[in-house]
Amino acid sequence: MVTRSMESLGQKQTEFAAAIGRYESGRGYAWLGHVVASGNVLLPLFLLALGNAANISWAGHVLLVFGAFFAADFINGFAHLLMDNQDRYQGVLGPIVANFHLHHVRIKYTRRPLWAIYYLESRSKIWLFVVQLITLALVTILPTSAILFVAYFAVLSCFAEVSHYVCHTLTGPWIDRFGRWRMILPKSHHRWHHARDNVNYAFLNGMSDPILNAIARRFFTGYKTRSDLHAAAHGGGPPTQSA
Numbered sequence: 052m053v054t055r056s057m058e059s060l061g062q063k064q065t066e067f068a069a070a071i072g073r074y075e076s077g078r079g080y081a082w083l084g085h086v087v088a089s090g091n092v093l094l095p096l097f098l099l100a101l102g103n104a105a106n107i108s109w110a111g112h113v114l115l116v117f118g119a120f121f122a123a124d125f126i127n128g129f130a131h132l133l134m135d136n137q138d139r140y141q142g143v144l145g146p147i148v149a150n151f152h153l154h155h156v157r158i159k160y161t162r163r164p165l166w167a168i169y170y171l172e173s174r175s176k177i178w179l180f181v182v183q184l185i186t187l188a189l190v191t192i193l194p195t196s197a198i199l200f201v202a203y204f205a206v207l208s209c210f211a212e213v214s215h216y217v218c219h220t221l222t223g224p225w226i227d228r229f230g231r232w233r234m235i236l237p238k239s240h241h242r243w244h245h246a247r248d249n250v251n252y253a254f255l256n257g258m259s260d261p262i263l264n265a266i267a268r269r270f271f272t273g274y275k276t277r278s279d280l281h282a283a284a285h286g287g288g289p290p291t292q293s294a
Contacts, residue, residue: 060280060281063138063140063277063280063281064280064281064283064284066140066141066145066281067140067149067152067281067282067285068284068285069140070140070141070145070146070148070149070150071146071150071153071285073145073146074146074147074149077146080146080147080150083174083177084174084175085174087173087174087175087176087177087180088170088171088173088174090180090183090184091173091176091179091180091183091205091208092170092173092209094180094183094184094187094205095183095201095202095203095205095206096202097187098186098187098190098198098199098201098202098205099199099202101187101190101198102190102195102198102199102202103195104195104199106195107195107196107199111196112199115196115199115200115203116203116207118200119200119203119204119207120207120255120256121258121259122200122204123204123207123208123210123211123255124211124253124254124255124256124257124258124259125253125259125262125263126204126208127208127211127253127254127255128252128253128254128255128259128260128263129252129263130176130178131252131253131254132252132263132266132267132271134148134151134152135151135152135155135252135274135278136271136272136273136274136277136278137278138277138278138281140281147175147177149281149282151175152274152278152279152281152282153282153285155245155274155278155279155282156279156283156285157285158219158245159219159220160216160219160220162220165213165216165217168212168213168216169210169212169213172209172212172213172215172216173208173209173212176208176209179205179208179209182201182205183201183205186198186201207255208255210255211236211254211255212254214235214236214254214255214256215236215241215254217235217236218230218235218236218237218238218254219241226238233256233257233258234256235255235256236253236254236255236256236257237256240257240260241254241257248273248274248275248276249264249267249268249271249272249273249274249275250264250267251263251264252264252267
């Protein structure tokens with residue numbers, strides 16, 4: 052049984068290494084990443100313009116932003132949960148999955164301006180790009196509130212990457228204060244995602260983690276004995292740019 056388990060781990064590590072090799076050498080993945088990032092930055096602006104925001108009161112905008120904030124924390128956390136527990140490295144998406152797993156073994160980011168983090172870290176959000184394209188295609192039949200909700204959700208989903216970057220990289224009294232106010236991801240809250248297994252996947256501010264943790268306990272086995280081990284041999288590389 053132990054030998055079979057070791058053979059399985061070795062096979063997964065081999066598949067992981069091959070997937071990372073394809074990701075780093077394939078220009079197509081870099082091109083796709085920039086297309087996705089550009090879309091995730093620009094499409095919300097189109098949606099805001101097409102949504103005719105003037106039809107919504109200020110109170111309505113506030114409600115939409117608060118709803119989008121919780122949705123962004125939960126949906127991005129759920130996507131994080133799915134990716135951390137995914138270990139299929141073959142096929143077209145395999146290299147993207149493998150690259151995502153590096154954020155557990157290379158927890159330090161390359162230091163960049165926040166605007167660059169907003170753009171670069173949204174490259175892996177293919178699902179968000181698709182959601183916005185669908186919304187754009189349906190803009191003539193969707194209510195204004197739905198269009199604006201998707202626009203706010205997209206902006207906050209990309210900002211979640213900035214929040215995660217700040218949590219891992221920056222220090223200072225204002226950083227701690229914003230974390231305590233739950234305007235960004237608190238360091239003390241997110242620390243448990245790396246120290247324990249299968250917990251605290253949300254990374255906008257972590258408010259939805261009680262729900263995500265319940266889902267993780269019920270349906271997922273965790274990453275410490277799976278994807279973390281698959282990526283372990285690559286932990287000595289450069290800081291991650293995808294978390």
